[in-house]
Amino acid sequence: MKERSENQEVVNRYRQLLRVSKWSRKKGDGAQIRKAFELALSAHEGMRRKSGEPYIFHPLAVARIAAEEIGLGTTSIICALLHDVVEDTDTTLDEISEMFGQKVADIIDGLTKIAGVFETNSPQAENYRKMLLTLANDVRVILIKLCDRLHNMRTLEHMSDKGQLKIASETSFLYAPLAHRLGLYAIKTELEDLSLKFVEPVIYQEIKQKLNATKEQRNRYIRSFIKPIKIELDNLGVPFEIKGRSKSIYSILSKMRKKNLPFEDVYDLFAIRITLDSKPDEEKMDCWNVYSIVTSIFKPNPDRMRDWISIPKSNGYESLHATVMGPKGQWVEVQIRTRRMDEVAEKGYAAHWKYKESSEGNSNLDEWVSRIREVLDNQDTNAVDFIDEFKMNLFAEEVFVFTPNGDLRKLPKGATALDFAFEIHTEIGAKCLGAKINGKLVPLSYELRNGDQVEILISGKQKPSKDWLDFVVTSKAKTKIKQSLKDEKRAVASLGKEALERKFRNASLDYNQENINKLVAHFKVPDELELTYLIGKDKIDREKLKLKVILKDDSISGRSGTRSSSGTGFDPNRKKSADEIILGDDTVELEYSFAPCCNPIPGDKVVGFITVGGEIKVHRTNCKNAVNLMSKYGYRIIKAQWSNEVPVLEQFEAAVSITGVDSLGLVGKVTDIVSKELKVNMKSISFESLDGTFVGRLILEVSDTDHLDQLMKELKSIDQHIDVTRVPLKEPEKL
Ligand code: MN
Numbered sequence: 249m250k251e252r253s254e255n256q257e258v259v260n261r262y263r264q265l266l267r268v269s270k271w272s273r274k275k276g277d278g279a280q281i282r283k284a285f286e287l288a289l290s291a292h293e294g295m296r297r298k299s300g301e302p303y304i305f306h307p308l309a310v311a312r313i314a315a316e317e318i319g320l321g322t323t324s325i326i327c328a329l330l331h332d333v334v335e336d337t338d339t340t341l342d343e344i345s346e347m348f349g350q351k352v353a354d355i356i357d358g359l360t361k362i363a364g365v366f367e368t369n370s371p372q373a374e375n376y377r378k379m380l381l382t383l384a385n386d387v388r389v390i391l392i393k394l395c396d397r398l399h400n401m402r403t404l405e406h407m408s409d410k411g412q413l414k415i416a417s418e419t420s421f422l423y424a425p426l427a428h429r430l431g432l433y434a435i436k437t438e439l440e441d442l443s444l445k446f447v448e449p450v451i452y453q454e455i456k457q458k459l460n461a462t463k464e465q466r467n468r469y470i471r472s473f474i475k476p477i478k479i480e481l482d483n484l485g486v487p488f489e490i491k492g493r494s495k496s497i498y499s500i501l502s503k504m505r506k507k508n509l510p511f512e513d514v515y516d517l518f519a520i521r522i523t524l525d526s527k528p529d530e531e532k533m534d535c536w537n538v539y540s541i542v543t544s545i546f547k548p549n550p551d552r553m554r555d556w557i558s559i560p561k562s563n564g565y566e567s568l569h570a571t572v573m574g575p576k577g578q579w580v581e582v583q584i585r586t587r588r589m590d591e592v593a594e595k596g597y598a599a600h601w602k603y604k605e606s607s608e609g610n611s612n613l614d615e616w617v618s619r620i621r622e623v624l625d626n627q628d629t630n631a632v633d634f635i636d637e638f639k640m641n642l643f644a645e646e647v648f649v650f651t652p653n654g655d656l657r658k659l660p661k662g663a664t665a666l667d668f669a670f671e672i673h674t675e676i677g678a679k680c681l682g683a684k685i686n687g688k689l690v691p692l693s694y695e696l697r698n699g700d701q702v703e704i705l706i707s708g709k710q711k712p713s714k715d716w717l718d719f720v721v722t723s724k725a726k727t728k729i730k731q732s733l734k735d736e737k738r739a740v741a742s743l744g745k746e747a748l749e750r751k752f753r754n755a756s757l758d759y760n761q762e763n764i765n766k767l768v769a770h771f772k773v774p775d776e777l778e779l780t781y782l783i784g785k786d787k788i789d790r791e792k793l794k795l796k797v798i799l800k801d802d803s804i805s806g807r808s809g810t811r812s813s814s815g816t817g818f819d820p821n822r823k824k825s826a827d828e829i830i831l832g833d834d835t836v837e838l839e840y841s842f843a844p845c846c847n848p849i850p851g852d853k854v855v856g857f858i859t860v861g862g863e864i865k866v867h868r869t870n871c872k873n874a875v876n877l878m879s880k881y882g883y884r885i886i887k888a889q890w891s892n893e894v895p896v897l898e899q900f901e902a903a904v905s906i907t908g909v910d911s912l913g914l915v916g917k918v919t920d921i922v923s924k925e926l927k928v929n930m931k932s933i934s935f936e937s938l939d940g941t942f943v944g945r946l947i948l949e950v951s952d953t954d955h956l957d958q959l960m961k962e963l964k965s966i967d968q969h970i971d972v973t974r975v976p977l978k979e980p981e982k983l
Contacts, residue, residue, distance in 0.1 A: 254302055257305075258289070258302065258304055258305070258308070261305065261308045261309075261312075262285055262308060264312060265281075265285075265308060265311055265312045265315065265325070266278070266281070268312055268315045268316040269281070269311075269315035269316075269321075269322070269325055272315070272319070272320075272321040272322060273321075273322060274322070277322040280322060280326060280348065281322060281325055281326060281329070283347065283348075284325070284326040284329040284330055284348065285308075285329055287329075287330065287333065287339070287347070288304060288307050288329045288330055288333055289304050291333045291337040291338070291339050292304050292307070292332070292333070292336070292337060295336070295337075297403070297406070298406040298407060299403060299406040303332075306332070306399060307328060307329045307330070307331060307332060307333075308329070309399045310328045310329075310331060310392065310395045310396050310399050311325045311328035311329045311395075313328075313395040313398055313399060314328045314391065314392060314395045317395075317398075317434065317435060317595060318391055318394075318395065318432060318435070318595050319591075319595045320388070320391060320392075323351060323352060323355070323388070324355075324388050324391065324392060326348055326352055327352055327355045327356055327359070327388065327392055328392050328395060328396075330344060330348075330352070330356055331356065331359045331392055331396060333356070334356055334357075334360045335359075335360045341353050341356065341357055341360075344356055355388055355389055355392070358389035359389055359392060359393060359396075387430075390426065390430070391430070394423060394426065394427055394430075394432065394435060397419060397423050397439070398435055398438065398439060400415065401415070401416070401419055401438075401439060401442040401443070402442065404416065404442065404446060409887070410855075410885055410887050412446045413446065413447065413855060413869060413878055413885065414878055414879075414885060415446075416442070416443045416445075416446035416447050417443070417447060417875045417876075417878040417879035418878075418879040419439050419442070419443040420439070420440060420443035420444070420447065420875065420879070421875065421876065421879035421880070422879065423439055424436050424439040424440045424443065427439060431565060431592070431593070432594075432595065433565075433593055433594055434594040434595065437496045437498070437499075440496060440498035440499075441496050441497050441498050443498075444497060444498050444501065447869060447870055447875060448501075448869075448870040449853075451501060451870075452497060452501075454511075455497045455500055455501060455511060456497060458511050459494060459497070459500075459517065462517075466492070466494075466517065466518060467492070469574075469575070469576075469578075470491075470492035470518065470520070472575055473492075473520065473546075473574050473575060473580060474490055474491075474492070474520065476545050477490065477522075477541065477542055477545060478490060480541045480545065481522070481538065481541065484534075484537060484538070484541070486524050486525065486526060486530075486534050486537075487524070487525040488522055488523065488524050488525070488538075489522070489523045490520065490521070490522045490523075491520070491521060492518045492519070492520050492521075493518060493519055493520075493521055494517060494518050495516065495517055495518060495519065500514055500517060503516075508907060508971070508973070510971060515578055515579060516579065516580070516581055519580075519581040519582070519583055520580060520581070520582045520583070521582075521583045521584075521585075521590075522538055522542075522582065522583070522584045522585075523585060523586070523587055523590050524538065524584075524585070524586045524587065525586070525587050526586045526587075528588075531557075531586045531588070531589070532557055532558075534586065535557055535568050535584050535585065535586065536557075536568070538568075538584045539568055539570060539584055542570060542572060542582050542584070543570060543572060545572075546572035546573055546574055546580070547572060547573045548570050548571065548572045548573075549570075549571045549572070549573070549579065552569075552570070552571035552581075553569065553570050553571070554567075554568070554569040554570075555568055556568070556569075557585075557589075565592070565593050566585060566589040566592065566593070567583050567584065567585040567589055567593060568583070568584040568585065569581060569582070569583050569584075570582050570584070647659055647660075647661055647663060647696045647697060647698050647700075648698050648699065649668065649696050649697075649698070649699070649700045649701070649702050650699070650700070650701045650702070651672070651701075651702065652701065652702075652703045654701075657671060657672075659671060659696060659722065660721055660722060662695060662721045663695070663696050663720075663721050663722055664692065664693050664694055664695055664696065664719050664720060664721070665680075665682075665683035665685070665690060665691070665692050665693070665694045665696065665702060665704070666680055666683075666692040666693070666716060666719065666720050666725060667696075667720050667721055667722045667724075667725050668683070668696060668702050668704065669683070669692075669704045669706075669725075670720070670722065670724050670725035670728055671722065671724065671725075672704065674728050676704055676706055677712075677725060677728060677729075678710070678711070678712055678728065678732060679706040679707060679708065679710045680692060680704055680705070680706055680710060681705045681706055681707040681710050682705045683702055683703060683704050683705060684702070684703040684705065685700050685701070685702055685703075686700060686701050687701075687703075692716070692719070693718075693719040711732070711736070712728075712729045712732040712733060713733075714733060716729050717729055717730070723859070737777070737781050738777070740781050740784035740785055741777050741780040741781040741784055742780070742784070743784040744779075744780035744781055744782070744783035744784025744785070745780040745783075745784075747783055747784070747790060748779075748780060748783055748793075751790070751793060751795055752795065755795045755796055757795055757796070757799065763799055764776050764779070766798065766799055767779060767795075767798060767799075770798050771788065828850070828890065828891055829854065829856075829866055829888050829889070829890060829891060830888070830889050830890075830891050831856050831864060831886055831887065831888050832856075832886050832887055839863070839864065840856060840863070840864035840865065840866050840888075841863065841864070841865060841866070842865070842866050843857075843865040843866060843867040843868075843871065843873065843874070844977060845867070845871055845872075845873045845976055846867050846868040846870075846871035846872075846873070846874065846976055847868075847900075847901065847902065847903075847976060847977040848866055848867065848868045849900040849901075849902050849950060849951075849952055849953060849956065850890045850900065850951065850952035850953065851890070851952040851953025851954055851956075852868045852869075852953055853868065853869040853870070854866050854867065854868055854869060854888045854889065854890065855867055855868075855869045855874060855878070855885060855886075855887070855888050856885070856886035856887065856888035857874060857877050857878070857881075857884055857885060857886070858884040858885075858886060859884075864886060866888050871976075899929065899949040899950065899951060900949065900950055900951065900952070901931060901947055901948070901949060901950075901977060902947070902948055902950050902956050902974060902977070903945060903946065903947050903948075903974070903975050903976065903977045904945070904946050904948065904956075904959075904960060904963070904972055904973065904974055904975065905943065905944065905945050905946075905972070905973055905974075905975045906918065906942075906943070906944040906945075906946065906963060906970060906971070906972050907941065907942065907943050907944070907970070907971050908941065908942060908967060908969045908970035908971055909941055909942075909967075909969045914942065914966070914967070915933075915935050915944070917966050918933070918944065918946070918963065918966065919933065921962055921963060921966065922946070922948065922959070922963075928948055928949060928950065928959060929948070929949040930946060930947070930948055930949075931947040931948065931949060932945075932946070932947045933945070933946050933947075945975070947977065956974065960972045960973075960974070
């Protein structure tokens with residue numbers, strides 16, 4: 249029974265595919281598509297997706313997206329139907345080439361290679377590079393890959409958590425910008441929203457619900473805005489459609505973050521779009537007529553008018569945008585375009601060719617393909633822009649240099665001669681005195697350039713120093729320098745400790761923890777190591793070290809007292825107790841630390857990430873760095889979750905920013921609430937005020953997200969004009 253209805257559904261979906269691809273099919277195309285469908289059907293027979301559906305639903309859906317949402321033709325539909333066949337089944341490329349020709353086989357080959365590339369453990373940047381090279385062969389590979397990714401994102405809830413995060417991160421990092429670059433706005437927007445849904449589920453749902461809750465009110469406003477325009481447009485005599493369109497959740501959130509606004513203050517949650525059915529040679533005139541109608545009813549903001557009709561964007565986008573003052577003093581964006589421009593805007597260039605009557609099917613697409621390839625091949629700014637949009641400089645990310653023997657070494661861009669020395673050997677790095685580049689002497693901080701031949705000069709007397717950390721970029725060099733500095737510090741500290749122990753003996757006092765704690769508090773240093781190091785370095789005058797006097801002073805007690813009197817600027821390093829976070833499948837106990845960029849606290853969704861040095865850093869899943877890392881190095885993700893056994897008394901630091909309208913005594917109120925009413929330890933507070941507004945930053949000790957949320961709620965309640973948001977403890981480091 250079930251099988252029969254499934255088979256019926258397969259047939260239904262195949263028919264839908266034929267329906268949406270009708271416009272592009274030439275004679276004989278139908279038979280080819282059928283042949284591809286039948287091959288895919290038999291090759292994937294018995295296979296199922298993670299959702300339990302028959303596997304063939306997937307290639308059918310991908311082919312439909314290609315035809316319907318991008319407007320691709322028969323060759324692409326065939327390739328979409330067969331895109332997983334070579335990778336996942338016994339069918340070979342030769343068979344495909346024999347049945348469908350070399351072009352189809354080449355595209356499938358490209359698709360199979362991309363799939364393979366992403367499975368391997370090589371650095372993701374390398375994968376992207378390969379992917380771009382494939383793109384240069386035939387852009388349809390990338391287009392079909394985008395359709396594939398879109399369908400996978402639409403059905404992502406059937407994946408494991410870890411898989412979801414990896415795919416969603418990769419999508420926002422690579423595929424959405426790619427879709428944007430190719431002018432596929434509808435797909436780009438959907439990919440961004442879907443990615444957000446999995447990377448930041450809470451905020452996504454929150455905005456979604458708020459959008460729903462305010463829908464009726466928004467629609468009422470849109471109706472009142474449209475009404476007078478409609479009357480005038482009717483008189484113009486060009487068929488038109490006018491409607492309000494909600495902006496995407498992703499773009500609303502971006503705006504909230506960029507301008508630091510709550511949802512309620514984002515006014516442009518929608519745009520008005522007027523689409524005209526113009527005659528081909530009257531397009532421009534019609535658009536400008538409509539522009540003048542709209543701006544005579546509502547006053548335009550002259551700074552925010554965009555004319556992409558006279559000069560279309562490089563990805564083919566054409567439209568006229570105006571922002572006008574609507575009823576109730578609200579700015580409203582109005583987009584004016586023709587049906588053809590609208591299709592191009594939504595589906596990219598492929599749609600454009602539908603409107604050229606003279607030429608047919610694939611030859612047009614080839615023309616388009618070669619145009620995109622031209623942009624990519626071009627060595628001028630366009631090509632740079634393109635790569636920039638991936639947020640990484642694939643080809644400028646590394647420098648290639650040579651050893652004196654002519655061996656090639658790859659280092660990250662920005663690496664210095666000192667990085668090179670550590671790259672060759674730790675000892676050579678530690679004893680590095682200087683370097684010769686192409687025979688000329690340069691300082692250690694010299695930034696390497698492509699093709700440099702580097703010779704390192706060493707000295708037995710040289711030792712790593714702290715300022716070296718200012719100009720190395722590789723993690724290898726950084727770790728080794730820090731290690732060496734720490735070793736040196738310990739050596740000095742042990743000399744200091746010997747001296748201190750002597751002092752204790754001479755004064756007939758016990759060298760015990762209690763007394764040491766008192767000294768630590770007295771000198772306002774973080775711990776015994778620092779204390780003995782300073783003594784060893786003679787930074788604390790041994791003659792003035794009057795132990796009896798200091799230890800008798802009752803006003804100083806142990807560490808706990810120094811915490812709230814934060815005047816020393818001392819900040820004990822956040823400990824990692826191995827039982828706060830459970831990593832992986834919890835079969836082995838792994839060491840980890842919390843990433844300083846996002847500083848997770850219990851209650852945050854977290855993910856572990858294995859660094860180059862083999863350490864595990866725990867990030868919040870919505871941390872910008874983590875998203876970036878996950879998309880680049882997906883294979884280094886390790887599952888992480890909070891243990892239920894986080895000790896109740898354990899406190900975590902979290903930073904919040906408070907912004908609002910300045911009012912008298914506000915700082916006092918904030919500190920009162922925090923310390924008196926809520927009895928929370930405040931580690932630091934800073935306020936700045938500017939032109940009647942203020943920006944404040946608090947670092948608080950909390951036990952988990954519930955605790956923090958509660959606090960933020962209390963702070964918000966001080967004044968209705970106050971906005972309180974959680975911010976990273978530190979500014980995220982550049983990667
Ligand atoms: Mn697929």
